[in-house]
Amino acid sequence: MIRKIIKINTALCNGCGACASACHEGAIQMINGKAHLTREDYCDGLGDCLPTCPTGAISFEEREAPAYDAEAVKKAQAAKSFSSPSHIPSPGRQTEHKSQLRQWPVQMKLMPLTAPYYQNADLLIAADCTAYAYASFHKDFIQGRITLVGCPKLDQVHYAEKLTAIFQQNPIRSITVVRMEVPCCGGLEYAVRQAITTSQKKIPLQVVTISTEGNIL
Numbered sequence: 001m002i003r004k005i006i007k008i009n010t011a012l013c014n015g016c017g018a019c020a021s022a023c024h025e026g027a028i029q030m031i032n033g034k035a036h037l038t039r040e041d042y043c044d045g046l047g048d049c050l051p052t053c054p055t056g057a058i059s060f061e062e063r064e065a066p067a068y069d070a071e072a073v074k075k076a077q078a079a080k081s082f083s084s085p086s087h088i089p090s091p092g093r094q095t096e097h098k099s100q101l102r103q104w105p106v107q108m109k110l111m112p113l114t115a116p117y118y119q120n121a122d123l124l125i126a127a128d129c130t131a132y133a134y135a136s137f138h139k140d141f142i143q144g145r146i147t148l149v150g151c152p153k154l155d156q157v158h159y160a161e162k163l164t165a166i167f168q169q170n171p172i173r174s175i176t177v178v179r180m181e182v183p184c185c186g187g188l189e190y191a192v193r194q195a196i197t198t199s200q201k202k203i204p205l206q207v208v209t210i211s212t213e214g215n216i217l
Contacts, residue, residue: 004045005065010034012057014112018104019049019058025073041066042073052104054112100143108150108159111166118170121146125163125192126178127185128154133214134178141178141208152187159188163195167203174204181211 008019008028015033027042028035028049035057037043045068050058103117108125124145131137131149150159166172177192179185189207196203209217 001065001067002062003065003067004060004062005040005043006037006045006047006049007059007061008035008037009057009059010036012055014055014057014110016054016105016110018052018054021104022049022052024048024077026076041069042076044068044070044073051116054103054105054115098138100138101147102142103146106147106149108148108162109155109157111148111162113162113165114169117146118166118172120171120173122174122176123148123172124176124178125149125188127151127180127188129180129182129185130178130210133180133212134210134216135214137178141176145176150188151184152191153184159191160194160198163191164198167195167199167201172201172203175206177205177207179207179209181209181217185209 006027013034015030015035017030017035019035020028020030023043025039025042025044027037027039029038030036031038043065045060047058047060050060103115105111122145124141124147126137126141126147126149128149128151130141134140152159175192175196177189179188192205196205211217
C-alpha cells in the first residue's frame with residue numbers, strides 16, 4: 001500500500017539515538033552508529049521522532065510500505081516490558097520525577113550550531129557535576145530551557161568558539177549558567193561571558209553557583 005512513512009538520511013545522522021528513544025513503537029534501531037528504519041510495519045507515520053533529530057536527518061515520504069501493524073507493536077512492547085527489571089520504569093511510564101529535558105544531545109561538544117530548538121530559547125549552560133550535586137536540578141533549572149552541559153577540565157577544551165557561533169546564528173533569549181563553586185568551573189563561566197562579548201549580542205546572563213553540599217550560594 002502507498003502510505004506516509006518516515007525517511008532517514010544516514011548521511012546527516014550523527015548517531016545521537018534521540019529518534020530511536022522517541023519511537024515508542026520500536027521501528028527505529030541504531031546500527032553501526034546510525035539510525036535505521038528496521039521495521040516499516042512498526043512505523044505509524046505520525047513522526048514523533050522528527051522533532052527530536054538535531055540534524056534534520058528525518059523526513060516524511062509517501063511510498064509503497066507495509067501497513068502499520070498495531071497488534072504486532074503491542075506484542076513487542078509487552079515482551080519488552082516483561083523482560084525489563086521491575087524496578088526500572090518502562091519507556092513512557094509516568095514517574096513522580098519526570099524528566100524536563102527538551103532536546104538531545106545535551107553534551108556541549110555534540111550540540112549542533114543551529115537547530116529549531118534554539119529559536120528564542122532560554123539556554124541552560126551547566127557544568128556536568130551540578131545535576132548530581134543539586135537535587136531539584138530538573139525542576140529548578142532544566143524545565144523550560146534548552147540544556148547544554150560540559151566540563152572544561154575533563155573535556156580539555158575551551159567552549160567559547162562554539163558558543164560564539166551558537167549565539168551568533170540563533171536568536172537566544174537568555175542564558176543561565178549553573179556551575180559548581182570549585183575553581184575549574186570558572187572556565188565554563190568565562191567561556192560563556194567571552195562568547196557573549198565576541199558574538200556582539202546583548203543576551204541576558206544569570207550565573208548560579210552550587211556548593212559542594214548541594215546548596216545555591
